[in-house]
Each structure stands twice: as structure tokens, then as C-alpha cells.
Amino acid sequence: xxxxxxxxxxxxxxxxxxxxxxxxxxxxxxxxxxxxxxxxxxxxxxxxxxxxxxxxxxxxxxxxxxxxxxxxxxxxxxxxxxxxxxxxxxxxxxxxxxxxxxxxxxxxxxxxxxxxxxxxxxxxxxxxxxxxxxxxxxxxxxxxxxxxxxxxxxxxxxxxxxxxxxxxxxxxxxxxxxxxxxxxxxxxxxxxxxxxxxxxxxxxxxxxxxxxxxxxxxxxxxxxxxxxxxxxxxxxxxxxxxxxxxxxxxxxxxxxxxxxxxxxxxxxxxxxxxxxxxxxxxxxxxxxxxxxxxxxxxxxxxxxxxxxxxxxxxxxxxxxxxxxxxxxxxxxxxxxxxxxxxxxxxxxxxxxxxxxx
Numbered sequence: 588x589x590x591x592x593x594x595x596x597x598x599x600x601x602x603x604x605x606x607x608x609x610x611x612x613x614x615x616x617x618x619x620x621x622x623x624x625x626x627x628x629x630x631x632x633x634x635x636x637x638x639x640x641x642x643x644x645x646x647x648x649x650x651x652x653x654x655x656x657x658x659x660x661x662x663x664x665x666x667x668x669x670x671x672x673x674x675x676x677x678x679x680x681x682x683x684x685x686x687x688x689x690x691x692x693x694x695x696x697x698x699x700x701x702x703x704x705x706x707x708x709x710x711x712x713x714x715x716x717x718x719x720x721x722x723x724x725x726x727x728x729x730x731x732x733x734x735x736x737x738x739x740x741x742x743x744x745x746x747x748x749x750x751x752x753x754x755x756x757x758x759x760x761x762x763x764x765x766x767x768x769x770x771x772x773x774x775x776x777x778x779x780x781x782x783x784x785x786x787x788x789x790x791x792x793x794x795x796x797x798x799x800x801x802x803x804x805x806x807x808x809x810x811x812x813x814x815x816x817x818x819x820x821x822x823x824x825x826x827x828x829x830x831x832x833x834x835x836x837x838x839x840x841x842x843x844x845x846x847x848x849x850x851x852x853x854x855x856x857x858x859x860x861x862x863x864x865x866x867x868x869x870x871x872x873x874x875x876x877x878x879x880x881x882x883x884x885x886x887x888x889x890x891x892x893x894x895x896x897x898x899x900x901x902x903x904x905x906x907x908x909x910x911x912x913x914x915x916x917x918x919x920x921x922x923x924x925x926x927x928x929x930x931x932x933x934x935x936x937x938x939x940x941x942x943x944x
Contacts, residue, residue: 591628595620595637603640611644617653625661625755635762638770646771651801652808655775659809662753664783667740672784673703673909676777676791678822679749680769681716685866686874687823688898690719690746691883694935695902697744698925699918701911704745706781708757711773712764717876720748726880729942739782742938752781774798780810788909790815794822799835803843813838815908817848825901826908827853828866836908853904853915862900865893887935890927899923 588594598620601610612620624634641650673696677689689705696703707719723729723746731750739745750757756776763770777791789811793799799816806814817834819825826832827848837843850859872878886895903918912918925931 591623592630592633595623595629595633599633599637599640602644603636609640609644611647612650612653614649614653614656617641617646617650618657619653621654621657622660624759625657627755627758631762634759635766638762638772639766639768642768642770646801648801648804651771651775652805654771655778655805655808658753658756658772658775659779661755662779662781664780664810665736666783667736669702669740669743669784671702671786671788671909672782673701673788673790673905674706674780674782675703675824675905676706676779676789677719677824678714678716678792678794679708679718679773679776680711680714681718681721682821682823683714683716683874684821685829686869686872686878686882686894687717687821687825688879688883688886688894689823689825689901690722690879691887691894691935692898692901692905693719693746694742694744694887694931694938695898695922695925696906697742698931698934699902699906699911699921701906701909702739702743702784704739704747704782706747706749706752706777706779708749708776709760711760712767713769717874717879719746722876722879723942726876727939727943729939734942734944736782738938738941741941742934744934744938747781749776753779774801775805778802778805778809778811778814783810786813787811788813788815790824790905790908792817792819792822792824794818799833799843803835803837806837806843807840813909814843815905816843824905825897826904828862828897828900834908848904848915854919855916858916858919862896865896868893869897884932886926887932888929890923890929895923895926899926 831849835843882894899922
């Protein structure tokens, strides 16, 4: 086999020849190219050129599958003694427009009876918005480490970072910052499996039309039993609140089924109005870390305020789509009840204190 730099040179000659002359890579070539980048076998300049050229050419499905294999093959999934497990993978570049409380929905989903974890990283380009990992490290002072994985089995919820689940990907942070725009990594880092239960569910997102196909087709090849992919608010897994969301559900090796989710299709008229009013109120609030913490903790403590309504909506909908409830209305009602009980706040703060030790 040719040395890595020569192989990369050949791949670049294929994909970086301009809009008319560029050629697609075979699945195996795409896997090999990204594998060499992840394993630090290629110069940073060529790595950056490849990531830019791959996105500008537009990736084929075969290429995306190859890139995903390169990533997933460098993850060592940890087996956990849980019947089922939901992973929430919001965009790793975060959110910044409207306050979003997905971080606090995670312990609520666990309280409803569905073990869950968030998979994220410290903010990445181009948005450098707020992520689960930033909330944990910057505000709660929870360091990265294996203790978070141990706490998943104990508390039935946790937050994992790519710095632990796939360090080779984290090492590309400075390169991705220089690239500015999103490479294909931004799509594929959201469909990695770092923890394996007996049944594995993924809730993730797409922003640009077409990438839902790559994610659901990769879902067929992955160890996820169900993949839920939708275009929620600001690219998150908050589906159907700000507008109708197209959500694709793919199970095992079956083709994905499209669902059009909106307040009208998910809830009764009273609940839909309540969620819509809460969303309008949140649009007036400043979306920063301080606001997220203040309103999120209040929601977990008291079950009151617009943040609690958004959290109950997201928790109830994702639990429903995962198969826990017959409909989102039932999920919303149950989530509201556990928030009002204050039990979620106690469990969440206990997790935080244990994660620091």
C-alpha cells in the first residue's frame, strides 16, 4: 500500500478538481482518507484541504458511510447493563438564538423511565454556541472523565464528551476552527455510538435538506435500533415547537418513515397554546449561559415558568418517539408532573455533586 501522504494526494486530485472535474470517492477511499486524518498520518494543511474539498464537492452517500466508519471504528463502545438507552446528539456547534433547555430535559427523560445521555463537545465553529459540555464545564465545573459513564448506570442519565469517547476527533478542534465552515464531521459526529445497551436509540438533527438521508441510511448500518432525525428549533431535537418539523424515524434495517410534527399534531389545543405562549415568551429572553442556568434550574425545582414548558414538551415528545408513551400529549403531562414534584432537581444536583468527585 502507498504511504499515507501519497494516498491523500490521490484522493485530493479526485475531489479537489473544481465543480466540473471533481470525482467521487469510493466508500473505502473515503474511510481511508478520514482514518489517516484522525490518526495524524497527514499534514495539517492537507487534512484541512481535504475536509474543505469534501464538503464543497458535496458528499455522496457512499462517502458519508466511509467517513462514518472511520469515526465509529475509533470509538470503543462501552457495554452498559440497561434494557434501553437514548442518546441525544444536538449540533456540536451549539445554539445561540433562543434559550434552549435540552440540557435540563435529559434528567427529566430519565425520571420518566427512559435512560438517556447527551453526547456533545465544547462549542465548535461556526456558531460557537452553547452546548451541553459548555454548561457542564463552565458553570457546574464538572471535569471530563470516566466518572460520567459510571454515573449513567447509577442515575440513568449522564452527559458524555467526544474528548472521552473519540479523542482523535477532539484533536481536530483547532483545524476545524481554522476551516470556519462545517466539514462533514459536523454531520457524522452526531451518529456515533459510544455506549451500548441492549436496545439503543438515537435522537439527532439535520439542518440542510438531504443530510437526513445520510443519517438514516447510516442508521441502518449502525448498532442503533432506532434513529430519530429531525429539523428542530435551531437545529436541535426540540421538534415541532417553532414550526412544523420533518422527523424521520428509522428502525433496524427498515427504510425511514417521515413524520410531520407540529403543535397541532402533537398536542391538544390547550397544551399547544400553552407551549406556543411559552415559546413566544422565551423569544424575548436573552440567550446566554446565565439565562439558561437560571431558568433551567427554576424549571427543575418548581415546574414553573416558560422553560419548564419547553422542557416538558421536549422530554415528552422524545420519550413518545422512543416508544415510551403512546402520544406526545401523555408524555408532556407526565413530564410536567415530575417537574412539579421537584424530584428531578434533587437527582440532577446529586449527579452534579458526584460528577465533581
